[in-house]
Amino acid sequence: MNTTCPHAHCRRPHHTTRSALAALLALVAVTTGPHPRAAAAGDFPYDLDTPRETALLAAGAGLLLTGVLLGSDNKPLTPEQLAQLDPDGVRALDHAVIGHWSPRASRVSDRLVLALALAPLGQAAAGSGRERAGRLALMYAETHLLAGGVTSLLKQVVQRPRPFAYGADPRVPAQWRTSGMARRSFPSGHAAQAFAAVVFMGSVQHRLQPRGEGWLWVGGLGAATTVGWLRGEAGAHFPTDIAAGAAIGALAGWLVPHLHEAEGAGGPAAGATLTFCFAF
Secondary structure, rough: OOOOOOOHHHHHHHHHHHHHHHHHHHHHHHHHOOOOOOOOOHHEEEEHHHHHHHHHHHHHHHHHHHHHHHHHHOOOHHHHHOOOOOHHHHHHHHHOOOOOOOOOHHHHHHHHHHHHHHHHHHHHHHHHOOHHHHHHHHHHHHHHHHHOOOOOOHHHHHHOOOOHHHOOOOOOOOHOOOOOHHHHHOEEEEEEEEHHHHHHHHHHHHHHHHHHHHHHHHHHHHHHHHHHHHHHHHOOOOHHHHHHHHHHHHHHHHHHHHHHHHHOOOOOOOOOOOOOOOOO
16 A cells, blocks of 8 residues: 655655756756767766666666655554654654654755755756766766665665654644655655765866865755754654765765776866855
């Protein structure tokens, strides 16, 4: 039985992921030329390789599909299971967010993570040439798929109740506490998306134009950390959920650019700039 929460608040994170990924894949389709390896490695610090790209895309899609299939039978928490959730049994670090509840914080986190998830597309479009934009967009698609796939799979395997499921806070609608979404706390998908985008941008910027990377790391990591804090304030995730999501996203954001570094590539490519923005 597939039980989903009827409220937009619960459904919005999935729309956020799908919207960002759809826009990202559309940019890949538009900007990738028929000969992705035509440019010399020295012209751009990243290259593509068909077997590697196929493996990365297949791995990310496979993880994501597995998580979706497992989630198709995501049973809601029963009243008996809710009654057994003991706040005193939660570790001290995570106990701090029990009792937090803020739909406004949840909405702000949705908007901020969407802005961060789309920001690398500006980075891909900033440089000159279809191949350059296509390579960066494809690399980011792989990053997004890997981070999202691992997060989705772990959510279904662990099935950890969210903070708002504990206790009997009258502010929390009963439908939310008994929905299938109420047991998908670990890890935080918002944190994974945010840190994947920021670390990807910072890693790529380091190779394209290191002179401008400092402000990006400070601003980007600050925004991604804000996303995590907002998820805790919303009562949607424990701190350990947020830390795990951030680690997954950061690893994906670092790994994919590292795997694509062109052999013998030198310093930053001339003419590359970065577009980075976020909005509340």
